[in-house]
Amino acid sequence: MQNNSSRNGSLMGPLFIYFILAMLIFMSISQLNTTSVTEISYTNLVNLINQNQIISLQLDTSGLINAKAKNGQIFQSYAPTLLYDQAYLRALANDGVKVEYVRNSGTSWWFTIFIYMLPLVIMMVFWFWMFRKAGTGEGIPGSNYRSSPAKKYDTRRNKITFNDVAGIDEVKEELEDIVEFLKDPKDFSALGAKMPKGVLLSGPPGTGKTLVARAVAGEAGVPFYFMSGSDFVELFVGVGAARVRDLFKEARENSPSIIFIDELDAVGRQRGAGLGGGNDEREQTLNALLVEMDGFDPREGIVVMAATNRPDILDKALLRPGRFDKKIFLDVPDLKAREEIIKIHLKGKRISNDLDISSLAKSTPGFVGADLENMVNEAALLAARDDRDFISNDDFQEAIERVIVGPSRKSRKISEKERKIVTYHELGHAVLGYLLPYADPVHKITIVPRGQAALGYTMQLPTEDRFLITEPEIKDKIVGMLGGRAAEEIIFNEITTGAGNDLKRVTELVREMVAQMGMSEKIGPIAWGEEEGEIFLGREITRMKNFSQETAREIDSEIKNFILNSYEKAKKLLLANKEKLDLLAIYLYNKENISGKEFYKMMKMDLEDLKNYVYNDKEVTQTEIFTSYA
Structure with missing residues (x-):
């Protein structure tokens, strides 16, 4: 890649050519338009x-x-x-x-032909000149297609170090050697050590792969060239491979340096899977990348870092030793990591003195770094909207719900009957969440519409990070997800479309239990349904079942029986607690929200105390949800 001054050069040459072309075209038109x-x-x-x-x-x-x-x-x-x-x-x-x-x-015939052909000849000469100059990096501004469009990240102006990255202590340790090598490659060369040519960062979206790469560049204080995998491939043939060569050329001229390719799977998918075979433009770009990574001297001080969400579809030649030697996985942060990430994002923000960061981290299981950053920003926006001087706990709780479900939509008007159905539906989930011993604790119940389609929801959050789930826990989770539909049938003697998503999730989970995890006595400890097939366009889309039709019928029958038995269990538990369910429905219908702490308090009351608690609340004005409590 060339710098801006060498790329643009003097504009007198191109301007002069533009002037000549314009004059010739004008003369041709004037002759034709007589x-x-x-x-x-x-x-x-x-x-x-x-x-x-x-x-x-x-x-x-x-x-x-x-x-x-x-x-x-x-x-x-x-x-x-x-x-x-x-x-x-x-x-x-x-x-x-x-x-x-x-x-x-x-006018002679040859002059007439010349006049008519002149514009076409001019355009052909112009485009030939432009593409030829573009290939050498000396073309007109904006026509340099073959030059690398990589952005050079200035580590001195926007310096990011490992202090700005939290919750990935193991990753930092893995990258310390890379930083030391970039600072002084001679120390490693003197010992005969070879540093990895490439570092592949993989993990779910939002876990901080790009941030980690910038932190490495900031720690080492070296040039950082950032480019997306999709930037290599363009309309014109050969552009991607030329850009790869140009990128590595500039990195060598400014070594030690870091080349970072984001979304590597856009250009690094497995070869031989495209429609164009070996002539596919993307494959030619990948070939050039493989050659450059295998060809440059490790003593040049160049480290190639790449990020991807799909390492499983990358070409095997990219992953072999000598190219991407070091592979680092950035997982979803655990409880301790989330707490550290929240502290990073709270820097420079005015928060209330009673903010419990540990409790906040417990309320965000499954959140990645990007989600936590968004949550803190949403809380700050809510505080600014109310013109307050600090961010409160309520702001953070509202921000969590916004990230998970979406903003509340109090303006959405629903009928009284639908509101009652939503009330019982959500309480069906919540009551079973209290009664089932292995269910996740209820954090909040609300019938306020949120997001695009949620008319209400029950938030259940685990008390700790879990990496293994037992069979009883999965079974209780399935019964709990069926609680909304069971409550609708018990109370209204009819069912609605509100349980459609619950049934879909239940079916997927039960199928995985029966066919993949071996949690069925009838099917046995066998993993059925393994995906097999030809790889097409870098991904498996041809799926074949490695079991017979008879086995498929047995699996389907077992899934059906398991779901029906779980549904009957959900109805049985709710019928046994129908009186409390009705009282809770009156309370939730009027209050719209019940916190997890208050819900557990109400569930522990006996029936008479619960009735007094509900009717003595000043906000409970509409009590005619059921005639039994009119």
Whole structure:
């Protein structure tokens, strides 16, 4: 890659060429856009002359006659020179008609062809010159397609170090050697050590792969070239491979340096899987990348870092030793890591003194770094919207719900019947979450619509990070997810579409239990349904079942029986606690929100105390949800 001054160069050359091209095109157009000429017979021409319509005549020695009418129209006719009556012409001249003789004024055929072909020739020459210059990096500004569009990240202006990255202590340790190598490659070379040529960062979206790469560049204080995998491939053939070579060329000129390729899977997918075979432009780009990574001397001080969410579809040649030697996985942060990440994002923000960061981290299981950053920013926006001087706990709780479900939509008007259905649906989940021993604790129940489709929701959060889930825990989770539909059927003796997503999740989970995890006595400890097939476009889309139709029927039957038994269990538990369910429904219908702490307090009350608690609340004004409590 060349710097800006060498790329742009002097503009006088291109401007001069533009001027010449514009003049030639203008001259061509002026020749083509002359006044139209109408050919007429000699007899008609004489009639026009007799009618005093002609003001000038131009007589060619070849017999061609050009006559100009008073309205500016040009008429063309032909007559042998022998027919030119000199007395008649002198009479015309005396009557004011201009008569002149010219020598062979007709345009030759080759000149006509040249005039018509000139614009096409000019355009062909122009495009040939532009692409040839673009290949050498000396073309006009904006036409340098083959040069690398990588952005050079200035580590001195926007310096990010490992202090700005939290929750990845193991990753930092893995990258310390890379930093030391970039600071002083000679120390490693003197010992005969070879540093990894490439570092592949993989993990779910939002875990901080790009941030880690910038932190490495900031720690080492070296140039950082950032480029996306999709930036290599363009419309024109060979552009991607040329950009790869150009990128590595500039990195060598500014070594030690870091080349970072984001979304590597866009260009590094497995070869031989595209429609174009070996001639596929993406594969040619990948070949160039493989050659550059295998060809440069490790003593040059260049480290290639790449990030991807799909390491499983990358070409095996990229992952072999000598290219991406070091592979680092950035997982979803655990409880301790989330707490450290939240502290990083809280820097420079005014928060309330009673903010419990540990509790906040416990309320965000499954959040990645990007989610936590978004949560803190949402909380700050909520505080600013209310014109407060600090961010409160309530702001963070609202921000968590916004990230998970979406903003509340209190303006959405739903009918009274639908609101009652939503109330019982959510309480069906919550009550089972309390009764089932292995269910996740209930954190909040609400019937306030949120996001695109949620008319209400029950938030259940685990008390700790879990990496293994037992069979009883999965079974209780399935029963709990069926609680909403069970409550609708028990109370209203009908079901709605509100449980559609619950049923979909339950079916997927049960199928995985039966066919993949071996949690079925009838099917046994066998993993059925392994995906097999040809790789097409870098991903498996041909799926084959490695079991017979009879086994498929047994699996389907077992899934059906498991879900139906779980549904009956959910109905049985809710029927046994119907009185409390009704009282909780009255309370939630009026209050709209119940915190997890208050919900557990109410569930522990006996029926009489719970009835007093509900009816003594001043906000509970509508009690005619059921006639039994009118």
